[in-house]
Amino acid sequence: MRSNIAGNILDAIGGTPIVRLQHFGAGLAPALHAKIESMNPAGSMKDRSALRMIEAAEAEHQLGPGAKIVIATSGNMGVGMAMVCAVKKFQLICLVDPKIPPATERCLETLGAKLVKVYKRDHTGGYHLTRLEKVEDVLAENPGAVYLDQYDSAANIDAHYSSTGPEILEGVGGQLAAIVMVAGTGGSSMGVARYFRQHAPDTDFWLVDEHGSLALAGNDGSAPRFLNGMGTSIEPANYGGEGFRDYVDHVVYVDAAQAIDAAAQLARTEGILTGGTGGAALHVMRNVAAAHYGPGDRLLALLPDHGSRYMDTQFNKDWLTLQNIYVPTIYDDASEAD
Numbered sequence: 518m519r520s521n522i523a524g525n526i527l528d529a530i531g532g533t534p535i536v537r538l539q540h541f542g543a544g545l546a547p548a549l550h551a552k553i554e555s556m557n558p559a560g561s562m563k564d565r566s567a568l569r570m571i572e573a574a575e576a577e578h579q580l581g582p583g584a585k586i587v588i589a590t591s592g593n594m595g596v597g598m599a600m601v602c603a604v605k606k607f608q609l610i611c612l613v614d615p616k617i618p619p620a621t622e623r624c625l626e627t628l629g630a631k632l633v634k635v636y637k638r639d640h641t642g643g644y645h646l647t648r649l650e651k652v653e654d655v656l657a658e659n660p661g662a663v664y665l666d667q668y669d670s671a672a673n674i675d676a677h678y679s680s681t682g683p684e685i686l687e688g689v690g691g692q693l694a695a696i697v698m699v700a701g702t703g704g705s706s707m708g709v710a711r712y713f714r715q716h717a718p719d720t721d722f723w724l725v726d727e728h729g730s731l732a733l734a735g736n737d738g739s740a741p742r743f744l745n746g747m748g749t750s751i752e753p754a755n756y757g758g759e760g761f762r763d764y765v766d767h768v769v770y771v772d773a774a775q776a777i778d779a780a781a782q783l784a785r786t787e788g789i790l791t792g793g794t795g796g797a798a799l800h801v802m803r804n805v806a807a808a809h810y811g812p813g814d815r816l817l818a819l820l821p822d823h824g825s826r827y828m829d830t831q832f833n834k835d836w837l838t839l840q841n842i843y844v845p846t847i848y849d850d851a852s853e854a855d
């Protein structure tokens with residue numbers, strides 16, 4: 518018998534399942550699917566980016582033994598990098614903000630990362646620019662530390678061009694009418710969209726962002742955002758300015774209530790827990806399936822992470838009430854149970 522033992526946990530990154538959704542979107546003619554990125558070992562698609570970015574920095578001789586890495590993260594990249602750093606014996610300093618879910622913060626600490634939290638909102642109402650400002654201070658305080666910028670990173674994009682993209686195309690046997698992904702740093706969407714443009718140009722690429730995000734060129738109305746990982750207060754270089762339009766067919770904006778409601782419905786109908794950004798992709802997939810596709814068409818939404826990270830935030834009635842977000846699926850079930 519041949520053994521099937523991974524050399525370390527990093528060997529378990531990728532190869533996540535694609536699931537046919539039998540009940541979410543029931544009654545629609547197209548077949549809906551989800552790629553479950555929470556099955557990566559540290560719990561999100563960012564594990565792929567984290568490994569590739571650190572490997573790229575190693576290849577460029579930026580990281581000696583015991584090197585210190587600094588990143589700005591909304592959470593999942595930090596957790597992925599903390600896993601990689603634990604295995605490779607690097608130190609990690611994460612710049613985070615108060616929007617980080619408590620469970621993610623505990624994961625980072627448990628994996629040995631050091632956290633630096635910024636509290637001041639930037640002029641867009643978010644924390645992103647304050648986090649980036651703080652990078653300079655942290656680098657000054659830690660001579661020799663290396664900043665890895667996930668917003669401007671060929672390795673971040675390449676991680677998904679070379680793994681997520683091919684996994685999706687092979688997983689669906691080459692037949693996919695549309696793929697729906699969400700926008701953050703642009704690493705995942707630009708990697709997969711580029712791969713599909715080159716290898717399956719007939720597949721439509723739908724990119725979803727949260728209202729109030731400035732990630733994509735042309736959207737300039739900043740507003741508070743609630744979905745961790747999605748949307749930014751800057752236009753990440755990964756999108757190449759207007760360049761993303763060479764790969765992306767449609768851009769759709771959603772609000773947090775729609776996204777979290779779709780995630781809650783997925784949990785109830787399919788037994789799959791995903792965070793609000795997965796919900797955003799699901800919400801859009803269901804809408805466009807109804808409006809633009811027909812029998813025999815396959816659609817796929819990529820679900821970036823696991824819902825369990827958000828039990829104290831997005832799926833918690835008290836938190837939702839404080840943020841003034843109304844999620845019918847969560848509130849209606851609650852009132853029935855009372």
Ligand SMILES: Cc1ncc(COP(=O)(O)O)c(C=O)c1O
Pocket residue numbers: 561563591592593594699700701702703704705706745746747792794795821822
């Ligand atoms: C939960 C979640 N969804 C979506 C994204 C956006 O992905 P990307 O940064 O590859 O655009 C992230 C990124 O951190 C994330 O953590």
